[in-house]
Every structure is written in C-alpha cells, then in structure tokens.
Amino acid sequence: MNLHSPAETRTREIGIIMNGATGRMGYRQHLVRSILAIRDAGGIELADGSRVTVKPLLVGRSISTLAELAAQHDIEDYTTDLDAALADPRWEIYADFLVTKARSTALRKAIAAGKTIYTEKPTAESLEEALELARLADEAGVKTGVVHDKLYLPGLQKLKRLIDSGFFGRILSVRGEFGYWVFEGDWQPAQRPSWNYRAEDGGGIIVDMFPHWNYVLENLFGEVQSVYAEAAVHVKDRWDEAGEHYDATAEDAAYGIFELEGGVVAQINSSWTVRVNRDELVEFQVDGTHGSAVVGLFGAKIQPRNATPKPVWNPDLEDAHDYDGDWQRVPTNEVFINGFRQQWEDFLVSYVVGTPYPFDLLAGARGVQLAEAGLRSSREGRKVALQPLTVHAQESDA
Template sequence: MKIIELGIIMNGVTGRMGTHQHLMRSIVEIIRQGGVPVGDDEVIMPVPVLVGRNISKLEKLREMSGVERITTDLEEVLADPFYTVYFDAQITGLREEAVKKAIAAGKHIYCEKPTATDTATAMELYRQCEEKGVKHGVVQDKLWLPGLRKLKRLTDTGFFGKILSVQGTFGYWVFEGFTVPPQRPSWNYRKEEGGGMIMDMLPHWRYVLDNIIGKVKSVSCLGATFIPERVDENGNRYKCTADDAAFATFLLEDGIIANINASWATRVRRDDLFVLQVDGTRGSAVAGLRECYTQHYGNTPKPVWNPDEDQPLNFYEGWSKVPAQEPYDNAFKIQWELFLKHVVKDEPFPWDLKEGARGVQLAEKGLESWEQRKWIDLPEL
C-alpha cells in the first residue's frame, strides 16, 4: 500500500468548529481509519500541524488528538514546503489576512464559511487562488447532513412535482451569560469581529437552496438585535453590535419562494434545531439535521377550519420517515475526504472559493436589503 502524506496547516483549531468538527471528527478520524483510500493500493494520510495563539490550549489539543506538531508561529509553517494545504477556522474577521498569506506561500486553501465579510474580498481570495494555481474549497457541511441528503434524493427523483415553496426555521435560545453561561462565543454578537446571524447563516442558506432546491435570485431580509447586552468568556458585559435574528425571504429560479427565519432568541418546539419544509404539487417533505419526513398527495389530509371544536386531526400522522438508504458519516469529514482527493488526485470539488463568495454575497445582499428595506437581486459572480 502506497501512503501519500499530505501536510495540512490547521489554523483556528482551538475553536468550537476547529476542535470538534475539523480536528477530532474529521482529520483525527481519517488518520485513525488509516487515511483516505484512493484506488486499491494508495491512501492519502493527512499530517496536520495545529496552529493557534495559546500554547497551553494547543498542548491540550495535542494530548487529545495525538497530533504531534503544534505551533503559535504561522509564518514558520507557511514557509515549510512539507505543508501544502492551509485550513482556516479562525473567527471570520481574521480569515482574509491569513488566507492571503497562505496563497502567497503557494498553499492549497480550504476554509470555513463565510470566507470573508464582503463579496469583493471573497472574490479576491478566489481570484488570487486561481492566479496562483492553487486548489481551493469552502466548508459547505450541511450538504452532507443525513436529513438534507434524504431531501436532495427527493428533489433529484421528482418526488415533489413542481416545487412551490420552502419554509425553514433555525434557532434556539443562546443564553446571555448573566445567569446561565452562554453556549456560543461572544464574537458572534459583535459585528466588528464578523459576527451576526445574517453573516453566519445566509451563506449556509445559499448553498443549501442552490444545491437542493433551485438557484437563489433575490433576497428580502429583516434583521434584529433582540438581546442588546451579553456576557463574554471573561465574565465581562458587552454590547451586542450584530443581529441575533434574521427573517429572510428568497426568490428562486422557476418562481419558487423560500422563507427561512433564524433566531438565537427563540425556543424550540419543532422536530430539530433546523427544519426545512418543501411543498410541491405532488408532495411535501420536512427535513431536519438527520431525519426527513414526507407526505405524498395521496396521504394529504383534508382539514376543515373550525376553531369551535377540538382539532380532530393529528397532523403528525400521515407523514412517513424516509429510511436510511446509505451510510452517513460526519458531514465535515465527508467533505474533507473529498477535498483531500481533489488536492492529491485532482478529483472534482465544485465547492470552491467562488461558491464561498456566493454565500458571502447572499449575506451581504441580505444586510443591504435590511438597511434599505427593499428586495435586492443577486448579480451573477
């Protein structure tokens, strides 16, 4: 068996996404399974170096992951030719500078979304990669969630007939920190550090809608900052400068209307933290993170409006759970494996930095729509 070692600089791995999804559940799992097989007699073996600001956090990560090399000196590893891939999961506001340095050093680029906080910068990162001739990709993990993969099978096989509309709900209560400690980092609530619901979630809605339902053409979005003050990681009060909720409507190709609301100041009474309902002429489906339920035309109940009587129908009946028709691995890990095969074997990887820029564009236009209180069209990138 031929082992192809691939040096990967992992920056921002001390964070939530970096540690759990990218390091422990993706790269470490890939190492533990013996690499990514390519053909019958070759495997790609990732060899990561963990980069961060805090050496004691990195030491803990080394112990937890078994990854040997850690450093606080990004420049040093960028100068090391063994490492050919740069991965970035830092807070969004720091991405541009680090990614540009990595491109200049000739590294292939893989990074978290949003790739930048404005479209011009996101497109510049894409162009710089193309000019330098390095490969590039953006995390679009939701595409590999079991619930959304089941949903995509339904759209691909024409289950819905003509798709009419899509309704999504995302969110849960994020504690402010005054009594119960918060479960999300404070920068998420500061616009100047790249935070905000619109900047965080509209990039996800872009690739989910584009890939599963239809291309997004226009957006109308209303943001809100419901919780004005929170408490940060050091116990200090801070002012929330970013939106913590976003109520967005999208016009898609073929006249499909999608409405997705997102809030960190809501309480959950639905199937999952994110649910997406698709209604079509022949059937409907409701997808969560892992499950997906369908109701065909033939199973559609016929309710009659009568508030003077208790509801005789149980609306949860008449839906069927889509069975697991294939194995489902961690969504981030699946995309990592595809990216590694793209780098080493030139296999297709359509989720590139231009796709990343499309996500940023939707967030930027969403913010513009909110500011100007009007519908905004999305120019082709």
C-alpha cells in the first residue's frame, strides 16, 4: 500500500525583502509580474519534484502606501524598518529596487546581515564602490544576483539561438537603436522621473543604459574592450512632477562605439530625445558573413547570404525595391514568460540548488565600469580601454 500521497509535494517558502517595491520598476516588473506571479502560480517546480515558493516583505518609507499596496495584493508583511527586516531570519533574500544613490548603503547592510542579494543595476554610483560591494559579498560568502533582464527578452533569446546555431558565420558588427521621446513636462507630463535628468541625483542615460549594453554585448558577442562615446544634453529645459521648471544637467542621449573581443564592432545609440521610426523601442541589427538579423523586444527577422539582394547605388533613379520584403520572420516556437520573472526563477533555483550564478555583483561592476568609461570618453573626446576586473584588484584604464 502506498503510504505517501503523490499530492504531498515538498514545498519550501523563501522570504524576500523587497526594498523599493513601491517604485515604478520595483512594483510593475519585480513585485507584480515576478514575485507575485511566482507565488500565485504555486511556486517553481525543481528537478527533484519539490517546489519553491516565495513570500514578500514590502519595505518602504510610507507605512500607509505600503499598507495599501499589501492589501491590494494580499501581502501579509510590510515595514518601514529595514534594519529590523535584515535582522529577521525569516527573510533569506534581500532585493533592492531603490534609486541608485541609495542602493550602496542598503546593499552593505544586507551583506553585513549575511542575506542573499538580488539587485537592480547600476549596483553603485562608481566603479570603486561597485567593486567594493562585490568584494565584501565574496568575503562574506554571500550569493548575489544582478538584474540582466534584456537577455531574457523573446527577441534576444531568438538572437541567442541564431548565434548558437552558427547562422551568422563570422559576426562582423552590431548596430543598436534604443529610445523614444520623453516629454519635457510643460505641456504634457514626462514619462520618466525628473531625477533622470539631473546628474547630481544620479541621472543620465549613460548610467541608465550602458550597464544594460555591457551585459547584452558580453553575453551574446564578447566582452567590451574599449568604448568611444559622445554624450549630449539635447533638451536643457524640463519640468518636474510638480510642474516646476528645472535645468537638465544629465545627458539625455549617448552615441557609443564599442570594440568587442574577436574584432566585433558595436554601435549603439541611446536617446530620450528621438521619435520612434522602427518596429520596437529597441532594435539590434547583427551582420555576419553568412547572414544578418534584426531583433527587437519580441520580433526577429533574418536574411541569409543566399537570399541577399544585390543593391546598386544610383542616386539619379528612385529605388523601387522593397528591401523590407527581403527579410524572413523568425517564428516563435516557444512560449516566453516575462523576462524579469524568468530571471527571478533562475536565480531562486540557483539559490536553492546551490549552483553558481553568473550575473553577480562582479558582473554588475562591469556594467558600472562601462558607464564610467563612456562618461570619461565623452569628457575627454577619446577612446577608453577597459581592463579586466576581479573582486580583489582593479587595473586602471589606459
């Protein structure tokens, strides 16, 4: 007689401190679309048949805001006392979605408390600080994870399959276009917070986007070896959330050229002052000897070399060729879940099973390194080389 019901599945509940979950990204992507989605689905099934589920603790500054959010989403626990939360052994993981200026202090506390860490990027305001955090976590034996969400986008997952299959032959170049028009805030409210446009508050598109470009480039094409960047404050007059005018001091556009290992050259434009004329808000074109691809957040299309047309340059005649028609759509052969949730699930499984996790605080520090190098390149008007990083030492840039 079977004494154990197959329905008696072992389930482990992991308490997660969610600091900054009332913010835009913390709420939408990390709380609602990731942690609560995992909880409401009954957790994650592991290879041995057991399950892992999650229990969030909301941390913020306003107890009334936290209470309202908790009631809305059937969350039992919330507090304004981060120190007490870190001291409570029920909460195993500290997750950070604060503004960049506040992140380092909170991460230091979490490391000192021995908590496993999962954090947004950039991980710090400076490379020195980012490396110190990575070193402190390493010395404390703390497992860490840094958000690398764009790698989990359906379009980039399709691109990864193309790369792994050898579709491109030898990859020559990558061209990226990211951005959209962010309203100034006078005649129409801005879609982004005003601190994004104040350097003194940690704003700027280089700090915001170059850490993304670093992990996209290094995980798909090769590590970034040098950068040349031009930063610009195109729109200097902006209005904040209260309708008050302020002078923008942080760049709203950056034009970068990145040299990658293996000779691949990447060009990526990042802008909050561009009107969209492409299928998606971000698109990458990858050109190789055997084929090319254009991918976005979701879509992907390819053009192999044996289906490449033979354009002839003649500025005296109108070109009636339909170049868009020469591309073939890559089918969606699998169901992709939200990228933030997918990375959360991967991190939680790695934490429970005890496997190494590649997107750690050192990976986050490389993103900060690229942002610092981009800002330095723009200031000095030259190409800046990037040196390999370790948690114990940092060689100075050339």
